[in-house]
Amino acid sequence: xxxxxxxxxxxxxxxxxxxxxxxxxxxxxxxxxxxxxxxxxxxxxxxxxxxxxxxxxxxxxxxxxxxxxxxxxxxxxxxxxxxxxxxxxxxxxxxxxxxxxxxxxxxxxxxxxxxxxxxxxxxxxxxxxxxxxxxxxxxxxxxxxxxxxxxxxxxxxxxxxxxxxxxxxxxxxxxxxxxxxxxxxxxxxxxxxxxxxxxxxxxxxxxxxxxxxxxxxxxxxxxxxxxxxxxxxxxxxxxxxxxxxxxxxxxxxxxxxxxxxxxxxxxxxxxxxxxxxxxxxxxxxxxxxxxxxxxxxxxxxxxxxxxxxxxxxxxxxxxxxxxxxxxxxxxxxxxxxxxxxxxxxxxxxxxxxxxx
Amino acid sequence: xxxxxxxxxxxxxxxxxxxxxxxxxxxxxxxxxxxxxxxxxxxxxxxxxxxxxxxxxxxxxxxxxxxxxxxxxxxxxxxxxxxxxxxxxxxxxxxxxxxxxxxxxxxxxxxxxxxxxxxxxxxxxxxxxxxxxxxxxxxxxxxxxxxxxxxxxxxxxxxxxxxxxxxxxxxxxxxxxxxxxxxxxxxxxxxxxxxxxxxxxxxxxxxxxxxxxxxxxxxxxxxxxxxxxxxxxxxxxxxxxxxxxxxxxxxxxxxxxxxxxxxxxxxxxxxxxxxxxxxxxxxxxxxxxxxxxxxxxxxxxxxxxxxxxxxxxxxxxxxxxxxxxxxxxxxxxxxxxxxxxxxxxxxxxxxxxxxxxxxxxxxxxxxxxxxxxxxxxxxxxxxxxxxxxxxxxxxxxxxxxxxxxxxxxxxxxxxxxxxxxxxxxxxxxxxxxxxxxxxxxxxxxxxxxxxxxxxxxxxxxxxxxxxxxxxxxxxxxxxxxxxxxxxxxxxxxxxxxxxxxxxxxxxxxxxxxxxxxxxxxxxxxxxxxxxxxxxxxxxxxxxxxx
Numbered sequence: 001x002x003x004x005x006x007x008x009x010x011x012x013x014x015x016x017x018x019x020x021x022x023x024x025x026x027x028x029x030x031x032x033x034x035x036x037x038x039x040x041x042x043x044x045x046x047x048x049x050x051x052x053x054x055x056x057x058x059x060x061x062x063x064x065x066x067x068x069x070x071x072x073x074x075x076x077x078x079x080x081x082x083x084x085x086x087x088x089x090x091x092x093x094x095x096x097x098x099x100x101x102x103x104x105x106x107x108x109x110x111x112x113x114x115x116x117x118x119x120x121x122x123x124x125x126x127x128x129x130x131x132x133x134x135x136x137x138x139x140x141x142x143x144x145x146x147x148x149x150x151x152x153x154x155x156x157x158x159x160x161x162x163x164x165x166x167x168x169x170x171x172x173x174x175x176x177x178x179x180x181x182x183x184x185x186x187x188x189x190x191x192x193x194x195x196x197x198x199x200x201x202x203x204x205x206x207x208x209x210x211x212x213x214x215x216x217x218x219x220x221x222x223x224x225x226x227x228x229x230x231x232x233x234x235x236x237x238x239x240x241x242x243x244x245x246x247x248x249x250x251x252x253x254x255x256x257x258x259x260x261x262x263x264x265x266x267x268x269x270x271x272x273x274x275x276x277x278x279x280x281x282x283x284x285x286x287x288x289x290x291x292x293x294x295x296x297x298x299x300x301x302x303x304x305x306x307x308x309x310x311x312x313x314x315x316x317x318x319x320x321x322x323x324x325x326x327x328x329x330x331x332x333x334x335x336x337x338x339x340x341x342x343x344x345x346x347x348x349x350x351x352x353x354x355x356x
Numbered sequence: 357x358x359x360x361x362x363x364x365x366x367x368x369x370x371x372x373x374x375x376x377x378x379x380x381x382x383x384x385x386x387x388x389x390x391x392x393x394x395x396x397x398x399x400x401x402x403x404x405x406x407x408x409x410x411x412x413x414x415x416x417x418x419x420x421x422x423x424x425x426x427x428x429x430x431x432x433x434x435x436x437x438x439x440x441x442x443x444x445x446x447x448x449x450x451x452x453x454x455x456x457x458x459x460x461x462x463x464x465x466x467x468x469x470x471x472x473x474x475x476x477x478x479x480x481x482x483x484x485x486x487x488x489x490x491x492x493x494x495x496x497x498x499x500x501x502x503x504x505x506x507x508x509x510x511x512x513x514x515x516x517x518x519x520x521x522x523x524x525x526x527x528x529x530x531x532x533x534x535x536x537x538x539x540x541x542x543x544x545x546x547x548x549x550x551x552x553x554x555x556x557x558x559x560x561x562x563x564x565x566x567x568x569x570x571x572x573x574x575x576x577x578x579x580x581x582x583x584x585x586x587x588x589x590x591x592x593x594x595x596x597x598x599x600x601x602x603x604x605x606x607x608x609x610x611x612x613x614x615x616x617x618x619x620x621x622x623x624x625x626x627x628x629x630x631x632x633x634x635x636x637x638x639x640x641x642x643x644x645x646x647x648x649x650x651x652x653x654x655x656x657x658x659x660x661x662x663x664x665x666x667x668x669x670x671x672x673x674x675x676x677x678x679x680x681x682x683x684x685x686x687x688x689x690x691x692x693x694x695x696x697x698x699x700x701x702x703x704x705x706x707x708x709x710x711x712x713x714x715x716x717x718x719x720x721x722x723x724x725x726x727x728x729x730x731x732x733x734x735x736x737x738x739x740x741x742x743x744x745x746x747x748x749x750x751x752x753x754x755x756x757x758x759x760x761x762x763x764x765x766x767x768x769x770x771x772x773x774x775x776x777x778x779x780x781x782x783x784x785x786x787x788x789x790x791x792x793x794x795x796x797x798x799x800x801x802x803x804x805x806x807x808x809x810x811x812x813x814x815x816x817x818x819x820x821x822x823x824x825x826x827x828x829x830x831x832x833x834x835x836x837x838x839x840x841x842x843x844x845x846x847x848x849x850x851x852x853x854x855x856x857x858x859x860x861x862x863x864x865x866x867x868x869x870x871x872x873x874x875x876x877x878x879x880x881x882x883x884x885x886x887x888x889x890x891x892x893x894x895x896x897x898x899x900x901x902x
């Protein structure tokens with residue numbers, strides 16, 4: 001009964017004991033069973049997959065574990081993870097956000113444009129950029145909560161609106177050579193870990209606490225799992241939906257700011273390729289697509305898996321366009337594994353009951 | 357704490373014999389007694405339905421007050437008005453004699469009114485402990501939630517209702533009965549002054565129910581005002597102090613001390629005439645032609661059944677405590693859950709039932725689910741749509757399009773046969789009362805003309821009159837030669853209907869009992885099989901918790 005650990009997985013506690021008890025052929029099977037049993041804490045499996053993928057790559061491609069490659073990997077994970085979190089928050093609330101990339105693009109151009117065309121100090125430009133993301137998200141939430149129209153339709157429409165504003169205002173001119181004091185945050189690192197990654201980890205930690213122990217986080221998940229039950233328990237529906245989408249917009253904006261800092265330029269098409277990954281990372285990590293349950297660690301693990309696989313394909317000289325296909329395949333596999341896991345729970349339960 | 361309340365002296369007449377009695381309360385709070393809760397002349401209209409029509413209700417501290425009535429009489433609506441889920445169109449709402457404004461569930465929570473709703477109102481992805489204390493977890497956005505502490509605090513409440521699972525387990529992994537216990541524990545959780553329970557014992561076992569009633573008595577003695585809605589009049593007479601009867605959204609009479617009425621009087625008030633407790637005619641089942649044989653321990657994930665045989669025209673009862681594996685075995689027979697090992701034979705022919713559609717079309721096995729709300733019905737669809745869902749292929753014309761005229765004809769036939777009460781066949785099933793929903797659920801399967809019908813808890817949460825109608829229906833079906841497996845946790849129902857009873861315990865069939873229809877002997881025999889070490893005395897003795 002380790003479910004107390006809730007949505008977050010620790011390492012795999014049962015493993016050591018299992019190994020001590022048995023040896024030989026049964027070991028693998030037992031280990032797998034132990035993992036399956038712990039997989040109620042659903043982020044475990046993706047973390048195991050991460051470790052396997054990294055070990056395989058280290059052995060197969062000598063260049064993979066080089067410092068430079070790992071740092072590049074960490075940078076790319078940082079952005080995909082935050083984009084994944086942005087989607088995860090609204091999935092947790094029982095919705096979805098198709099406008100995550102459009103918000104990203106708009107914020108990227110707004111932030112870049114403020115600095116380049118108006119000479120706005122970076123700190124202020126970032127603040128305004130994040131404010132725009134928050135506002136776009138809140139607008140999504142308000143439309144969904146007040147009209148009752150499905151999130152799919154609302155965010156599909158706003159996605160086009162946000163992109164339209166972005167392209168219309170900027171006339172699709174990119175901003176190159178962003179101020180050095182702004183882009184320098186992307187180059188900096190703390191103890192070898194890029195600052196961008198540190199920011200991502202801080203956000204992950206904050207979100208983990210938010211969903212586990214903050215009233216609003218629990219409200220979002222309760223509403224996502226069962227709007228009716230949540231309302232009966234006193235969750236204000238509109239407020240909760242708006243909050244979830246606003247947070248989603250804010251996280252999309254953070255990702256956009258990090259991207260332009262890293263690239264040193266703001267380009268109108270930033271965000272246009274975010275959508276698939278935004279779903280892939282949390283779902284691979286065990287976030288329930290139906291809502292009500294998220295795993296921050298899992299979404300992070302999912303981002304790592306996606307990045308390692310993309311990197312593997314580079315090493316194997318596979319056309320990068322095929323990574324999209326692989327991401328799709330991984331999502332499907334993750335969903336199937338999730339189904340199997342649920343089926344197994346029933347059996348384990350009866351066995352436990354009999355023992356008593 | 358005062359004793360059973362007297363009939364309000366303000367009321368000009370308390371003559372329940374008068375047929376046209378209507379609430380004429382002016383303002384009940386004067387006259388010396390202040391009621392904890394008072395609803396006066398509440399009217400609530402839904403599109404096309406007047407659910408409550410000047411209905412009144414009074415609750416006092418330290419009493420368990422029964423609210424009874426047939427399906428559609430307005431009981432659940434009354435509960436929802438008090439709980440802040442629905443706002444009444446008109447009427448007065450007093451708490452402690454003061455006008456109260458309960459506009460949403462949070463207001464009710466603040467007024468220390470807690471509710472055990474009839475429909476599931478749990479968050480499936482949260483832990484048991486969090487669900488028990490859900491209001492505490494989610495009532496404020498800016499608050500810190502210490503989950504371990506919440507789960508620890510939930511344990512005493514769980515013990516109170518006899519829920520023996522880890523507080524950190526996810527609710528979605530619980531059985532129906534365990535979920536119900538979570539709901540009840542939650543109702544007890546806010547240190548409520550007023551507790552409303554809507555059919556709390558509908559899906560739990562005898563032991564759990566009697567533990568619950570014990571808890572309610574204790575809370576009453578501590579001064580809590582409790583409103584108890586149940587179709588089980590035995591429970592009402594067992595635990596309640598007074599009773600309000602609703603009929604067609606109105607009070608069928610003034611509130612009465614329970615001691616002053618008997619069962620037949622209450623039933624008369626409920627249905628507006630004397631109860632016809634017609635006994636079902638005797639049946640002579642012919643155990644000659646085996647229709648369904650399940651051989652050699654077919655097992656699904658949660659069941660290890662022994663072999664059994666179902667004969668033509670037989671009603672085979674499956675009794676057991678909730679969670680004994682009956683539903684699971686049924687689901688594996690009809691191909692929803694997979695089977696490992698063993699064999700199923702239908703008409704002596706080995707059947708590999710691959711899916712529900714396969715079970716129905718090829719092997720003529722139908723399954724009336726216990727989970728009407730989630731599995732049995734399309735609540736948002738019309739009666740007609742629901743009825744025809746099992747036979748769409750048959751109702752299609754040559755190019756595969758649905759013949760709506762045929763669908764309508766079929767629906768009409770079954771509506772008339774089962775006396776489904778609705779203004780039209782286009783009525784959304786979600787707007788029907790529980791009893792009528794169950795009739796639609798039945799009719800849906802009958803439309804498919806099955807030879808074997810597995811019926812799971814057919815009368816849970818259904819009023820007496822409809823219950824008898826459904827009993828009669830099951831009896832008729834068996835007489836027509838349909839073989840029936842009846843899964844029920846309602847002992848009187850089981851003994852009334854079944855020819856033979858298989859007793860389940862922890863996923864196994866542990867006994868087979870020929871039903872003599874003599875209640876005392878039968879219930880003792882069945883309970884002895886369920887609780888092997890039961891003392892020879894009253895075997896249903898509640899396991900004491902607390």
